[in-house]
Amino acid sequence: MSDRKRAWEGNGDTNASKKQKSTVTPSHATPSGGALSGDALIAQKRAEIAAKIAAMKKSALGGSPATTPASASASATASPSPPVAEDMARRIADVKKRVSEQQSKLSSRDNPYMAMPQNKKKAPPPPAEPAPQGAGLKMAAHPLLLDNTPTAPQSKKDRYKPMQPKFASIKANVRNAPIPPPAPTPTVSMETSANPYASAASAPTESGFDGAPKERVGRQFRFNPKGKYVQIANQVRQEAQLEQLKQRIAESARKAGLDSEFETLEKHIRREAPPEAEWWDAALLPSKSYNDIEEGMQKLNIRNADSPITLYIQHPIPIPSPMDKNKVVAKPLKLTKKEQKKMRKQRRQAELQDKRDRIRMGLIPPDAPKVRLANLMKVLTSDAVQDPTKVEARVRREVAIRKHQHEKMNAERKLTDEQRREKIDTKKHEEEKKGIYGAVFKVKTLSDPAHRFKVRKNAEQRSLTGVCIFHPNFSMVYVEGAAKFVREYKRLMLHRIAWTEPARERGEEDVELEDAEDDTTADGGKGKGKVAIEGDSEAAPISLEDNQCWLVWEGQLRDRSFNNFKPKSCPTDGAAKEVLGQKLAGYWDQTKNWKPEEEELF
Template identity: 30%
Template sequence: MRARKEKGNSSSRDGNSARFGAGLDIDIHPALLSENLNLIKHRDNPYLSRERFDTVASKVSKRYSRGLKFRTPGVLAKELDEKRAWLAKERELQKEQDNLRKAKVRAGELPDESIGEQNYLITDVPQIEWWDAIYVQSPEDWTIKTKYSKSYGTMDEDSDDEQDSESESPSVRYVQHPVPVQAAEHAPSKPKIYLVKREQKKIRRNRRKLLQEEHEQKIKLGLEPKPAPKVKLSNMMSVYQNNENITDPTSWEQTVKAQAEERHQKHVETNIRRHYEAKEQKKEKAQEAPPAQAELHCRVFRFSSLRNPKIRFKLAKNSRQLGLRGVCLRVGDGAGIIVVIGSEKNCRFYSKLVLQRIDWTQSYVDKDSQQFVDCSGDEAELLWEGVVKDTRFRGWFMKECRDESELQAVLSQFDADWLLRV
């Protein structure tokens, strides 16, 4: 009974079975015989007797069947280096093209795209503009039409003829063409304005006031630090109003003295530095070669006496300040000669000094003997003036000679003894 029930159940589960209770003798399902891989996922199905393994091989099996291929060491690195070199070359070429384009933009050959010049229409310059075309008869020879070049004699100012329309009235002859004047090579320089002492002080005072106001404004805005107070012994207690200077005034007094000494030392060092800078500038200016002069003007003066030391000082000081060359020779306290060589302007100034500004008759008191020296009879005169080609004098000096022969010998050393014979 049990065997029959099991056979009946199996037959009920398999509706496609032709025989009841066949077991392993049942025919294989048609789907299992299909070659469609979508229906059958496993290729190791024992029921697929007609399966072709070579057509359904996976990609991995095909890769293993071909064998492994390895890259040669250094090939990829070489390819990357070549690619980098090519990119660098491309960048350099692009940079050169950009620089060339910028140069052409600056030269005006290409439009400047940064300001939109490429949007403007570039056309050729016409031979004649439209506003001039109505006045020209022939563009080839640029002749003006007759009605625009009528003379004043052919015009009738009182004519009311309707035919004299606006188109017939002359216009070109009313245009005034100024005569071209050649511009000066050098523009005229503005005259220098000389101010009196009072005006100079006023300008300096106003300028210093503006600078001080600017400095104070910067301090208020915090752009510059506030200056430290200038403390002295007289204002020490009012500046340092705290408990320390009241309890220990001696230490604060030493501090204030040290600050005052530091300010004094800084002032002295500044003065010394300015003194040496002025000396160096004066020395450099003196060492500079004097400009080549086209002509050397010479003035020769003769004086009766040169006893007054003030006059000697004036002669020597002015000659050196003017950069003159020459000599001043005298025999004792007697007569002598003055020779100055330089530019015309300096010689003219020195001539006014000797003949006009200096009072040769001014008496004086000798410092050594305290005796009054009367110079009422002294005088000076211009002996000769002219132009010399060259001179052996390299500076200006004064010398007191014993006699006339020594004076002539000194002049002979500089090839100037002929000045005594003029």
Template identity: 35%
Template sequence: KISAAAAAAAAAAASATATVLGTSGATPSTVPGATTPAVGPAGAAAATITDVERSKKIAQLQEQIRAKLSGTLASVLPPPPPPAVQDKPKPLILDAEGRTVDGSGRAVVVPQLTPTLKANIRAKKRETTKNQQAAERAQTEEASESHFHDERITLKPAVRNKRALRFHEPGKFQQLAERMRMKAQLEKLQNEISQIARKTGISSATKLALIAPKADTHSNEVPSMEWWDSVILTDDLSTVDAQGTISIRESAITNLIEHPTQMRPPNESSRAVYLPVFLTKKERKKLRRQNRREAWKEEQEKIRLGLEPPPEPKLRISNLMRVLGTEAVQDPTKIEAHVREQMAKRQKVHEEANAARKLTDDQRREKKVRKMKEDTTLGVHVSVYRIRELQELQSKKFKVETNAKQLFLTGICVLFRDCCVVVVEGGPKQQKKYRRLMMHRVKWEEDMVKNADGVEIPNTCVLVWEGTTQRRNFGEFKYKSFPLEKSARDFFQKHHVEHYWDLAYSGAVLEASEDA
């Protein structure tokens, strides 16, 4: 369409131009060899008027053509570009003080260009590029998020419903706790059964599962059958065969051997024990000599560097003439006084050093206590003594109690007729010292006591038992007197060591029977 309209417009312009040229009386082209007639002044003026009219008509035709083209091509062709704005310098306006201001009268801050290094320029470009990249990434993320986000949709906050008070039924948590305890006990029993089954076989595990575990209670009731015998013994213990033996389950006896799990003793230390190295007398002297030599070298080095002043010559009356020489002859009295002053000074320094190293009374007491006390975390050594009579022997009672407290032993001394029991707890060194006191230092045979028949016999002290326990069962050493045997045993049973009393009292009964 555009090309057809342009062609039509061009044809119309050509025809109009031809018409103008044809009617304007243009001169024909000259022929070579022909002669042009001469033109006068009147003819020249007419030719000028004709050219002016012709140019006017051409301008009118061009306006008509432009109008026609604008009507047909205005909707198709883009508008002509605006004229380029010429970048001209703005006028410089100065105020009364000589400052640069704009048209409104505000001061204009002119940036000052300062020279900088290429490295700073490159760093600034890198920072600018990094900021631009970060901004582009942020825009990309926002665009991707906003692609799936609809602003018209709004979330309403959840409404919290009203909740009423709901009380638990009484006994609910007790039942839950009992159920959890039963479940834990069942799991423990099942683990024990599975471990035994892996070691000794399924049949032995089944039999051991029927055995009730030993209760950790101190009861005086004697069971009719021990738990370790319940596997092979029958329920009816009253039946006896012809040989006088109790019937047993033969099927319960197998050729399997049960190996108990090996456990580490509770008082065994986890750290490796190394034997200490003991040096001979010659080695100790050599080591001391080497240490003194190193200290002397260090002192000489400090003197050589000027850190310490050189020591004065060690003057004595014996080396006076050898050290001073002629000076000692010039004024012997003065030199002797000077030497004696040095000797007194050295003696004073020596005594002050000894006094500084000497322990005070409190430090000496703490050292003695530290040597007496022993570490009993891995095991406590216990000794049980039986004395025939101790109630009336005040001096012996004082020695027993005082030595136990001085050795920092814990325990108890139970006073009962014909059977006084002394229990002491502590370390091995403490027990050794106390054993020597009870068995050798105290002369028990010097005191004569009466037995049940009224016969005077010498007093005795016997070591009933000694061993180790995991923890202490008594506090500070003290005396307890009981009139009845049952009350004394109840006291030991309260501390879970009634076997101490059983051992001591049974020995006293046997000793009394032998004396009778």
């Protein structure tokens, strides 16, 4: 306690003693026994304040300090003050005790091991003191501070129950996390809270008493709600799709000419005035107006230094024609078999003579003798006579080695399946660079499965795209591709396929196809082959006696219209034109109205 406070307390004691003296002395009282004078009232109030301070000190220190004669006399004079101060101190102590009990209960609820009894023998619970009732300083504690709920008996299993964490470690345990109860706020009388000289132990704070420490609650993880980033991603995708849609609309409008629709309408409504000078004449006119011509030719920029007309001639850069790449190169003279053998013999003789000359000059070492079983005795005369078995074994081994090396070199030069396919595709692309050609065929009846198979398979093997349309009256075949492959397909349709011969039955002997000397057959092989029947065997057969195929049109195209070759069944003309598209719909009418020359004569 500071010196200032002690001095104040000493003054209080002296004031209390002075008040006691004044109360004892009968000279302060009025002769008629009425109210006290002003000095007497002040002394009485000071005595009451000193008694309250002494009682508060007693309750804070926990003991009964020695009473000074001034305080004793003050307590004797002011009879109602000591009981009031003692009652207030008892209530403050009771509130502190209940707050500590509440804190211990909260900690034991979070940790079950805190609630385990320390001794095996159960001690009888202390009798609960009845809470004093009243108002003002005699008012009881707040009902929230009183714990009237009976404690449930704890089983042996609950004693060793694992302690729950105070915060949720994962999102799934957020609902099961213990929620700390709100801290109790004890009610304190106005006099105690307004007293700045109360002891530090009993002085209230904002969160309660200092004797009741505030429980610290751990922070919980704040997980993002489900679907948050999914919504963000969907929003980004929608924005990207909207931008793409805007771009497509702008491109389509630009292609259709809708972007300049308003400008076109304005031009139609009101025609623009002619310019002062055309752009090709603006460089010759100094004032950019045709009025310069009326003034005279001297003012024009014709013979001046700034004139665009000079004595130099501008020659345009020559651009190669697109048909230059399709120039027909003169093929070399084709030799007969006898001439080819003679040329090969002469070339090999020249190479051998060159090699012999190099060996004679010592530039390269001579080759080892090539010994065979036929010339064994001529090459190895002495060795063969001495040990013919050993020499024969050596010769056979050398022959086997030469054969193995020869086969190995052939295998290394041989292309793999992938290289062979790549070579074929490269040749197809080179042929397509020369130009795209198309052809239209009209077939009277294309109901035979073997004919359908040949038409489709040969188009796929030659990288031809198009469509085969089956109509009740006739069938139309449209193909497009390289000129070489279209030419081969044309020979197939007009000469190789026997349109009047039906497909053979399954299980019969193989038949030899016509023109077996051609490169490929319908099934991709040479000579003989089997044809699969794809139609329905139960359907009525259609006569192929008058069946025939005609070439309706062939010519060069700008680009392809189909990505592959596909057959389509179209019962009506509208369906056939829809398959061909607006660009090729005219071919259907041309094929439908086309007639061979012999029919037109009659």
